Amino acid sequence: MKTRKILLIGDSITDCGRREDQEGLGNGYVRLIHDYLITTYPSANYQIVNTGIGGNRVTDLAARWQTDVIDHQPDYVSISIGINDVWRQLDRPEIEQVLPEKFSSVYKELLTKVKEETNAHILLMEPTIIDEDVNSTGNKLLKDYVEIVHQLAKAFEATLIPTHKAFIEYLQSESTYKLTTDGVHMNSAGNMLMATTWLRTVEELLK
Template identity: 60%
Template sequence: MGMDKQFRIVLIGDSITDSGRREDPEKLGFGYVRLIHDELLVMNPDKKIEILNKGIGGDRITDLQARWEEDVINEQPDYVSISIGINDVWRQLDQPQMEQVYPEQYEKIYRELCEKTKAQLILMEPTIIEEDIESEGNQKLVDYVEIVRRLAKHYNAILVPTHQDFQNYLLAGNRHKLTTDGVHMNSAGDMLMAKSWLKACEDLF
């Protein structure tokens, strides 16, 4: 990649992506998006890499669908990184009375978004719901993770194995927490996400 080329990356998702971006003067937030930004910046000083954080807390795939044109297509990115699915499952557990997004609809909408996007896709597996592989949330998440893997293959997207990496961490038996509440990342969780993303995308930059 030459010095004159500018790369624009949109990272879109829920609160895990958002991570306080509105309170941040640089609009990057304080989570994994910032860590990715800082790593790419210091490791590629000769390249102009622009990162746009388009995370919104509470979002499900249906919310991404509603704002895709404005927050992704109109930004004309070179790369689009998608991290969505946690709230699609979590709402089934904490707000069962609301209209839910089950796997079939999740896949249909996700596929539609991939179809609309001309940029190189980077699909992140949904992370975890509770730091216990056997939790109900993680059991329900399996179908959603499989959908993301399937779509990544179909659309020649880069797959970021975030769910797998969190599982591997939990299986290793380390007692240091990765989340503040079973879902939202602490700094270690954000580091794991960023490392997973950077490793999957290492040939891009």
């Protein structure tokens, strides 16, 4: 059976220590997706590639898109970006910001390259949360970026993975169990929610 390459790219939530991991997967949601697929479909020959880098915004993805996505020629490319594009507006307002219009235009360029230069099916993950409070400033700012991801998914016939929705619904449940270590970076429960949301959306496509 042909090996199917699934490449996942993003920021620290995707990275999650991958460069210290012998398999290059890290200890986050990418690892959970990998472990689920290889144990559930042991003869399917999935190759999971993690090219997440902590601190990345969509502009950082653009700078490494050729080497870290296109050159891999994946069968599926899963993108999780947008958290730092918003978070930097809150914690580093002195730097040049990636506001919604720029986020949309740069993201569109990246997806156009995937369409033109690979045969990959595109999987777009909604950016998750900024603070475990539905009404936080970060989550309010994030709404425009989530909407842009929806628009791009439709425009590029991509599969939309509703990770933001999953986290917001969890917060609305008023559970007291935390999903992050600092409002952004996932603990094991947060990584599990990301992985299960991804798998529930994508698993049928991979069979």
